[in-house]
Each structure stands twice: as structure tokens, then as C-alpha cells.
Amino acid sequence: MPILGSRHFTWPDEAACAACAATLAHRPALADAFVELHGPLGAGKTSFVRHLLRALGVQGRVKSPTYALVEAYALRGLAISHFDFYRFTDAQEWVDAGLRDLFAAPGLKLAEWPERAAELLPPADLRLYIEPQDDGARQVRAEAGTARGLELLP
16 A cells, blocks of 8 residues: 555544544545544544544434444535444455445545455555554554545644
8 A cells, every 4th residue: 555645643632632633624635535544442443533523513422333334424415434344354244245335435434444354445545543552642653545645644
């Protein structure tokens, strides 16, 4: 996967994670982007998505799609799909679940555990690698894989 640009930063606390998500939410290129979220269990991937969706204006409960595979949101003409591939044991499950059509449609796509379907996913515009630290902070590496991704780099 190409890396056209990258940034490294720290989220010392939840407020920093929320601020990063709010910054990203205001970037016009996000409307049709594919963002991958990488990190171990408990890294803060779903928390980041919650903050991002709130910053975009999503109301109500924002839940993890771990069991449903995808949670969809419609917001002022913006389609948002939040995927979680944690339970995949074979990338073919992505095809079997009919997710190809969702990825082909316009809108924002957010994917947790994308490595579990990597060979079938389109190239990500932005990849976030979140690594928890012993003090509760998160080290984050953001990588742009496309020109759109460069516009999204925090």
C-alpha cells in the first residue's frame, strides 16, 4: 500500500482523540473517503469513530458493528458506513456479506480490523494506527494512501 504522506502524534487523553476527530470531520474530502482504523483490542478505534460521527452531527446511540458487521448512518445527504471485520476468519466473508456494493457506493466508509479483509478492500485514503500506551495515552500514526488521504491528514 502506498504512503503518500504521514503524521505521528499522541492523544494524551480522550479529549485529544475527540479534538482530532472533530478536525477530521471538518475536512470536505471526508465525505467520500475510506478510512481504515488499526490497533489492538481496546486501542480506541470505536471511540475515535464515535467522536467522528458526533462531530459530523450523528445523534443517538453510536454502537460498535462487531456483531452486525456494519452500522449505517444517513446525515444531510452523507451516507456513512462503519464496518468492523474483527469476526472475519476469511476475507471471502466480505464478499459473502454483500459489502462490495456498500464500498462501491458514494459516502464515508470507516473500517475497523481491515486487515481481516485486506485483499478485497479498495485502497484506503487514510489509515490510522492507534497504539495504547501504559499511561493511557495513544500513539497515533496517520498515513495517506491517496491524494484524498493527503487532504485528510491531521
